Each structure stands twice: as C-alpha cells, then as structure tokens.
Amino acid sequence: MGAGGRMSVPPSPKKPAVDPLKRVPITKPPLTLSQIKKAIAPHCFRRSVLRSFSYVVYDFILASLFYYVATGYFHRLPQPIRYIAWPLYWAMQGCVLTGVWVIAHECGHHAFSNYQWLDDTVGLILHSSLFVxxxxWKYSHRRHHSNTGSLERDEVFVPKKKSGLRWWAKHFNNPPGRLLSITIQLTLGWPLYLAFNVAGRPYDRLACHYNPYGPSSPTENVSKFTSPTPASSPQPTWSTAWCWPKGYRGGALSTVDRDYGILNKVFHNITDTHVVHHLFSTIPHYHAMEATKAIKPILGEYYQLDGTPVYKAIWREAKECLYVEPDEGDKKKGVFWFRNQI
Known part of the structure; x- marks a missing residue:
C-alpha cells in the first residue's frame, strides 16, 4: 500500500445542525389546515377503544409493579441504599403516572374513542386519581389550544414583558437561582397552577381549577366556546395581535417537538409529536408519530424540532428566556421575542 494508507478520505456529508435558537418564520404559511390534513393517512384519525384501553392497562400494570417492588423490598436494602432507591422510585413512578395523565388528557381532546361519554368517564377517573x-382543566386546556402563543389569551406558561418582571427576577438570574426555579417548577409547578393559577393568564379573580364557580370552570366559560377564536402568531415569538386570518390554527405552529429519549414512549409521544397534536388534537397518540412524519415535508421551515437533550434545553430556557419584548422598530407588529438582559 505504501503511502496510499495516508490518502485522505472524503468526509461523509453531514446533515446541517438545527439551531434551536433560530427565529421561526412569522409570516402566514403558504398552505391551509385542510392541505396539511390531506397529507395524513385517514387511518391516523381513527380511534380504537381496545387499543386505547390497552395503554391504560399497561400503565397501571407498570405502576403497580413499581409500587410492589418499592413497598415489598426496599425495606430490606441497607439504609444508605434506601436513600437512593426511594427518590429513584418517586421519579420512575412519576414518569409512569405522567403517561396516565397523558391518556386522560387525550380523553379531554376526544382522542380516546369515538364516544364522548366514554372519553369523559375515563378521563374523569384517570385525572381524579391524580388529583386533577x-x-x-379540559376547558382551560382547550382555550390554550385555541390561543397558543398569545400574550393576552393563552392560558398557561404566559411569559412576562420586561416591565412585568418581579423585583426578585435579577436575584434569581444566576446558576443557583435558576436551579431553584427549575426545581420548584418541576415539583410544585403543576399543583400551583391548578390551585392558584401560577404562570397562568391573569384574571380579575383567583382562577382555581378546583373551584366550580371560578373562571376555569365549564359553566363560566361555555359561552366562550360557542364563538370562534382567532389564532395567534408563532413561537418562540409571542403575540398580542392576531397576525393570521381567523380559521387558521397558526398558534399550533408555535409549538415544538422535543426529544425526551426513552421518556418519549413513557409519555406516549406527547413530547415528540406535539406539533401535530396542536394541529389535530383528536389524533390518538398511537398514530401521532406517523402523522408527524407525514406533515414534516409540507410544513418545511414552519415545523419546529429541538433535538437538544431535555435537561440542557430546560437549563437553556431558564437562562435565555426571562421575558419578551418586540424588536426595535417593530412594535406595531405585535410580535415579541424572548430576551435575557435584565
């Protein structure tokens, strides 16, 4: 071979890395919702009672198995190992029960079966078992789907403008402060939202999901669902103006598919098929991957995927996404972008 062994080999072409911080397009997409739907196979919209229930059974078998092992065997472990085993069990069991939560969430979207009464019955039982x-929440979550990305009308995770930041924001803008904020959000964030509307849109009174007469209750909001709701502009922008015509679910394209690794399956793919879920929320989770693959080519740059490991993405967002502001000179467009300079 001689010097031939030193000959350079042409490098294999690599796919260009997707920049999760690249700004998304804010113009109206050159396609309609019906055109997107036509790209999805009709069977993806079909719901099977037996198949849907099989996931409920699977989740509860797994949760019961974890509970049996923890309560039956952890006491036999040496004391130091128990301090590791119990938190590990809490995390694993929490992930499995999040899968149960996702199925109940699908019931609220009428994605469990063809029968609304069955969906509501199963959803009520499953969510109630998780104190939801x-x-x-079904009705407030429906409003979230109708107003995704709106600073004025979205229901949850509504970012603040710089003028709305609390006095302590600058004191938490450091690694220990971010770690504390993330810990609180991942442990107490959900119950605090349900009970006290923490991180939710402002109301003229306490919006408690446990209060049947509160602004989140079905009786309070039934009139809001009988009238059409316009769609908002895409993320990571946030909008106070309706940038796209009424009838186009533009806010759905503000969502992002994320890779949670093995947890994608545990969470029934709600994490990596979130875009198609916001476009067509009645598609059951077991068809969502196929539907996602179908819409990617036609959405093009309007499809948002962030492959950043989730723990890195959480830290990045805690560091970079502190408040929203419009670009200089663009204040009339109603498009806001995340900033981090306090």
Whole structure:
C-alpha cells in the first residue's frame, strides 16, 4: 500500500445542525389546515377503544409493579441504599403516572374513542386519581389550544414583558437561582397552577381549577366556546395581535417537538409529536408519530424540532428566556421575542 494508507478520505456529508435558537418564520404559511390534513393517512384519525384501553392497562400494570417492588423490598436494602432507591422510585413512578395523565388528557381532546361519554368517564377517573380536576382543566386546556402563543389569551406558561418582571427576577438570574426555579417548577409547578393559577393568564379573580364557580370552570366559560377564536402568531415569538386570518390554527405552529429519549414512549409521544397534536388534537397518540412524519415535508421551515437533550434545553430556557419584548422598530407588529438582559 505504501503511502496510499495516508490518502485522505472524503468526509461523509453531514446533515446541517438545527439551531434551536433560530427565529421561526412569522409570516402566514403558504398552505391551509385542510392541505396539511390531506397529507395524513385517514387511518391516523381513527380511534380504537381496545387499543386505547390497552395503554391504560399497561400503565397501571407498570405502576403497580413499581409500587410492589418499592413497598415489598426496599425495606430490606441497607439504609444508605434506601436513600437512593426511594427518590429513584418517586421519579420512575412519576414518569409512569405522567403517561396516565397523558391518556386522560387525550380523553379531554376526544382522542380516546369515538364516544364522548366514554372519553369523559375515563378521563374523569384517570385525572381524579391524580388529583386533577378533569372538566375544568379540559376547558382551560382547550382555550390554550385555541390561543397558543398569545400574550393576552393563552392560558398557561404566559411569559412576562420586561416591565412585568418581579423585583426578585435579577436575584434569581444566576446558576443557583435558576436551579431553584427549575426545581420548584418541576415539583410544585403543576399543583400551583391548578390551585392558584401560577404562570397562568391573569384574571380579575383567583382562577382555581378546583373551584366550580371560578373562571376555569365549564359553566363560566361555555359561552366562550360557542364563538370562534382567532389564532395567534408563532413561537418562540409571542403575540398580542392576531397576525393570521381567523380559521387558521397558526398558534399550533408555535409549538415544538422535543426529544425526551426513552421518556418519549413513557409519555406516549406527547413530547415528540406535539406539533401535530396542536394541529389535530383528536389524533390518538398511537398514530401521532406517523402523522408527524407525514406533515414534516409540507410544513418545511414552519415545523419546529429541538433535538437538544431535555435537561440542557430546560437549563437553556431558564437562562435565555426571562421575558419578551418586540424588536426595535417593530412594535406595531405585535410580535415579541424572548430576551435575557435584565
């Protein structure tokens, strides 16, 4: 071979890395919702009672198995190992029960079966077992789907403008502060939102999901669902103006598919098929991957995927996404972008 062994080999072409911080397009996409739907196979919209229930059974078998091992065998472990085993069990069991939560969430979207009464019955039982008020959250979550990305009308995870930051924001803008904020959000964030509307849109009174007469209750909001709701502009922008015509679910394209690794399956793919879920929320989770693959080519740059490991993405967002502001000179467009300079 001689010097031939030193000959350079042409490098294999690599796919260009997707920049998760690249700004998304804010113009109206050159396609309609019906065109997107036509790209998805019709069977993806079909719901099977037996198949849907099989996932419920699977999740509860797994949760019961974890519970049996923890309560039956952890006491036999040496004391130091128990301090590791119990938190590990809490995390694993929490992930499995999040899968149960996702199925109940699908019931609220009428994605469990063809029968609304069955969906509501199953959803009520599953969510109640997790201390989630099924009906009030079902309706507030529906409003979230109708107003995704709106600073004025979205229901949850509504970012603040710089003028709305609390006095302590600058004191938490450091590694220990971010770690504390993330810990609180991942442990107490969900119950605090349900009970006290923490990180939710402002109301003129306490929006408690456990209060049947509160602004999150079905009776309070039934009139809001009988009238059409316009769509908002895409993320990571946030909008106070309706940038796209009424009838186009533009806010759905503000969502992002993320890779949670093995947890994608544990969470029934709600994490890596979130875009198609916001476009067509009645598609059951077991068809969502196929539907996602179908819409990617036609959405093109309007499809958002962030492959950053989730723990890195959480830290990045805690560091970079502190508040929203419009670009200089673009204040009339109603498009806001995340900033981090306090």
């Amino acid at each position: 008020p099924y009906f009030s």
